[in-house]
Amino acid sequence: MRPSAHDEWLESSSARVDHPEAQQCVLHVFACGVAxxxxxxxHKPAALTDLAVWRYRSYASDLPWARDKLRDLLDEESARVPNPEYVLSLYWLTSGPWSGDAHDTALRLLSTPSVLVDRGAPDGPAPLGGAVEESxxxxxxxxxxxxxxGVRGVSTAYAGWSGVAYASHSRERSLTIDELVTCELTVQALWCFTRQVQQMIEDGQDPSMPEQYGWRFLRAASSRLTTARAQETAQHVLMREAIMNTSGLAERLRAAQDALREGVG
Structure with a gap:
């Protein structure tokens, strides 16, 4: 594995791995214990509904695939490998048939695709029908x-609990896909870390972590993710704030920080 190039304060390494359907798959392993x-x-779907259905159906295969891949890489018995937490989607829209308000609505739907899918269908997630999307x-x-x-004339962008959607209107001025991915990798790694602290509490344990990843680590992470940097662009600030707000990470960081501080108090 090689050291990752994203946020240097959150140490990690990465390596390419094979995935049966992805064009590219990279495993990021963070020093704080998150993969x-x-x-x-x-994808070039015929309709947004098709993409939404694919998204939910792929969960059924991607989550066990991730667990099996970690088991193989760790050379561990299946029972010792933790279950993957979730799948988060980041959509980078390159083209589409919409214009005006419909284009804006399409990005909103991408960030919350559940409104196009019947997730309780007997045979698994199914489309609600083209009329729903058209309406x-x-x-x-x-x-x-x-x-x-988003920024008028530069981009249309939305963040939701289950996904992020971005469309660039000015390649020279908009965010890059790497900037979006780097932000999401950092946020999702810390979300999983705080989820582990929460799980310890719910299991009746007094949560504890190695000193370098204790409450001071979370306090520093919270400051870095919620405070604008002097040379940070306005677009980057808006992206980070939107992703932080919709993920609920700020509240999770505070709760995990308080729980870990109590454990050493």
Whole structure:
């Protein structure tokens, strides 16, 4: 594995691994104990609903795949390998048939694709029907948990609990895909870390971590993720704030920090 180039304060290494369907798959292993798989999967769906259904159906195979891959890499028995937490989608829209308000609505739907899918169908996630998508594109769609971080004339961008969608209108001025991925890798790694602290509490344990990843580590992480840097662009600030708000990470960092501080108090 090689050291990763993203946020240097959150030490990690990465390596390419094989995935049966992804164009590219990189495993990021963070020194704090979290592993994140980054899959790149280009798609040209006939409709947003098709993409939404694929997204939910792929969960059924990607989560056990991740567990099996970690088991093979660690050479561990299946019972000793933790279950993967979740899959988060980042959509980079390169083209589409929409314009005006419909284009904006399409990005909103990408950030919250569950509105296009019947997740309780007997045979697994199924499309709600083309009429639903057509109606939403025609009349508009909003959700209280969706946060915009686009800039007029530069990009259209939305973050939600289950995904992030971005469309660049000016390649020279918009965020890059690497900037979005780096932010998400950092946020998701810390989300999983704080989830482990939460799990210890729910299991009736007094949570503890190695000193270098204790409450001071989380305090520093919170400051880095919630405070604008002097030379940070406004677009980057908007992206980071939107992803932090919709992921709920700020609250999780505070709760985990308090729990770990109590353990050493």
């Amino acid at each position: 994140v798989f980054h899959l790149v999967q280009p 939403l594109l025609a009349t508009g769609f909003d959700h209280p948990d969706i946060v915009s971080f």
